[in-house]
Every structure is written in structure tokens, then in C-alpha cells.
Amino acid sequence: MNGRPARSWRISGCMVVVALSLIVRLTAVMAWGNSDLRGTTDQISYFALAQNVLLHHTFSYGQPRRWIDEAILDAPGPYDPTAARAPLYPLVIAALWWGDKPPVLEVWLAQVVFGALVAMMVYLMALQAFGFGAALVAGLAVALGPFTAYITALFLSETLFTFLLTTSLWFWTRKSGVMAGVLLGAATLTRAVSLPLVGVVLLLGLLTKTNRTLHLKVALVALAVIAPWTIRNAITQHAFIPVASVGWGANMLLGTIDVPYGTGSEWITYRQDKGFSEIAGTVGTPPHEAEKQMGALAAERIRQDPLHWLWLRVKQAPRFWLGSGDMISMQPTFKYAYRLGALVFWALAVAGMFLARQRWRELYPLALVPVLLALAHSTGSVEERYSLALVPAAAIFAGHAVSVLAARTFRP
DSSP states (O other): OOHHHHHHHHHHHHHHHHHHHHHHHHHHHHHHOOOOOTTOSHHHHHHHHHHHHHHHSSOOOSSOOOTTOOOOTTOOSOOOOOOSSOSHHHHHHHHHOOSSSOOHHHHHHHHHHHHHHHHHHHHHHHHHHHOHHHHHHHHHHHHHOHHHHHGGGSOOTHHHHHHHHHHHHHHHHTTOHHHHHHHHHHHHTTOGGGHHHHHHHHHHHHHOOTTHHHHHHHHHHHHHHHHHHHHHHHHHHSSOOSSOSSSHHHHHHHTTSOOOTTSSOHHHHHHTOHHHHHHHTOTTOOHHHHHHHHHHHHHHHHHHOHHHHHHHHHHHHHHHHTOOSTTTOOOHHHHHHHHHHHHHHHHHHHHHHHHTGGGHHHHHHHHHHHHHHHHHHTTSOOOGGGGGGGHHHHHHHHHHHHHHHHHHHSOO
């Protein structure tokens, strides 16, 4: 095959991946999308923050809240500034809020596009690293993945976060440190869980010679993007809060609570925990203070019985990697197929990393990001949606494993 047909195949493959991504995500929105935000927790929180940014020019929930209280739209004042959540996703919603009603359709369409762009970048990164066969498998895995499609229909930060983090990887693998840093900083302002990644990249730049300039550019530019929000938090909250105050201590504490499989919503069990409910329900305690108290209680529980905590982390780990499928469907057949598919996917990703081990100097960012994100989530409570940002990089290695296996199986 000469260069021209090969190039046409690569372009056709990319077009197929993007088209399928758009079709699958639009179908997911039509099938699972619900424009009624009532009864949600995280979803309505983002819209409440966006609404108050627009109407009152303040990143605020409105009326004073306990840690455990749910946000509401059209909340009364006072509109005291909060740092409870990372700011970028609510700000994107605010930017799309052009009328009187919440911009549910606009956000859905934006998320459909973000998801399709992620699949495209996965295809192109795999094409550059491993060739056409791996690229097609990787791109289709992201385009057709059931949970990556399902999450598009929900108003959660995972879709935007995954897009920004994958785009950062795109520039990182092309040695464009400034753009990679800008997007890594934006990803951290979407979900603060990537903040440790910024710290590790900075340490790599300071302590190792390999790609030192690139690492320093990525880390320092990311910190420069995050810094204005950190300064804003210091001024408004009178505390050092790099990105968001809610999440770190709470996740640690919730990770010390045993939630057996099949018990329904884990929050039913969490609310029954006396220590958590007392802190979360205290009136007048700022979120960052409640998080400190939860973190202290979690540390005390871990100190008292570290083996029990380690057992809980091991016991709950499958929820992160394999999920349950419950968010999509409660049908037993679907849930078993979903878990089996997840098991095969992650096994292929690990196999692909092993097969590419001799090229680690070239491909290490694709492995570093999912590994560090997984470690960041390993110490506290986990949900299957937390692993979504790992999927793009993992799909590239999974595609490599499939292409190698296919070549060896069908070798003449």
C-alpha cells in the first residue's frame, strides 16, 4: 500500500470515530437526558453556582448552607462567596446561559462535542504512537464506551475534565509544554483531583534531567493558571484553598465507612455514620472547616485501625475500576456484561503498557496521568465515574495490546 491510500485510511478512520462518537452521545442524551434538575445534588449545585455568577456576580450558593445541604436554583441571599467546588464547570455553564432558563440543551451539546473530540484525540495519539490498527481500536473504545456515553447526559464535571486532561496530554506528547500546562491548569480548576499531578510534574522538573524543561513548563504554567483562583479563595475564605474546599477530607472520611455491595445509594450508609453526620450537619461551619474536621476524624480512624482501612480500600477498589453499571441500568444481564467489559478493557490497558515498556521515555505521559489519578483516588471513597478521566490514555494502550495480539494471531 503506497502513502496516499494509507493516508486516506487514516483520515477515514478518524472520521468514523468522530461520527460514531457524536451519534452515540446524542443518542445517550435523548435516551437518558433529564432537564429537570430537582432531586439531584451535584448537578443542581453546578447550575446554582452558575446562576449566581450571572445574576449576582458571585461564585456563591446563596443562602447560608451546612456542608450536607443541597443547593437550589433561585436561592435567596446573602450571596457569600464559596470555594466549595472547583470553578470552571459552573463558569462554562454560566457562559452558555443566554436566556432565562437553565441552558440544559446548550450544555448537553457542548458535552457531546467534548466527548467526540476526546475520541478523536485518542485516535490521533494512538495513531502516532502505535499505528492505524491500535488507533482504530482505541478510538472506537472511547467512542462506543457505554459509561463515557452515558455521562454525557448528566450535568457533571467529568466530561469537561476528561476533555481538558486529554487535550493536555495531546500537547504534552507533542512537547508543547506551555499549552499542556494551560490545559492541565484548566483541568485542575474543573476537578481538583489533578492537583497532585501538577505537583509530581513539578518534582520531575526539579529532580530529574529527563525532559526537565518540558516538565517545568507544564507544571509552572499550570500553577500560573490555578494561582488567581487560589488568591481569590485566600481573600474570600481567609484560608489556603488551592482549588476547592469540599472533597479531600470528606472523601477520606467516607473511605473509612464500609458500604456493602447491593445496598443501594452509598449515601444512605454515609448518613448513618455518626461522625460524618454530626460534622456535615453542623450549622454555621464553613465548608473548608468541615473538611478539616472530616480529615482529622478520618486520620484518627485510620490510626486506630490501619488494617481495617486498608481492607476497605482493597474491598472498594473494584467500584473504581469495574463499577457496577447501576447508573445506566439495573438489569442483571447488563451489569454482568458491563463488569466483564470493564475487566477486559483494563486488563488490555495493562498489557499494552507492558508491551510498550521499552518506549517509556517517549510514552510515559500516557501512563503517568492515569496511574497518578488512580493513586489520588485510592485513599478515599470512590465511584465508577471517577475513573472516566483515565479511560482515554488507557484506551491507547488497550488498542496497542489488541493490535499486537491480532498481528500475532493472524500472522501468515
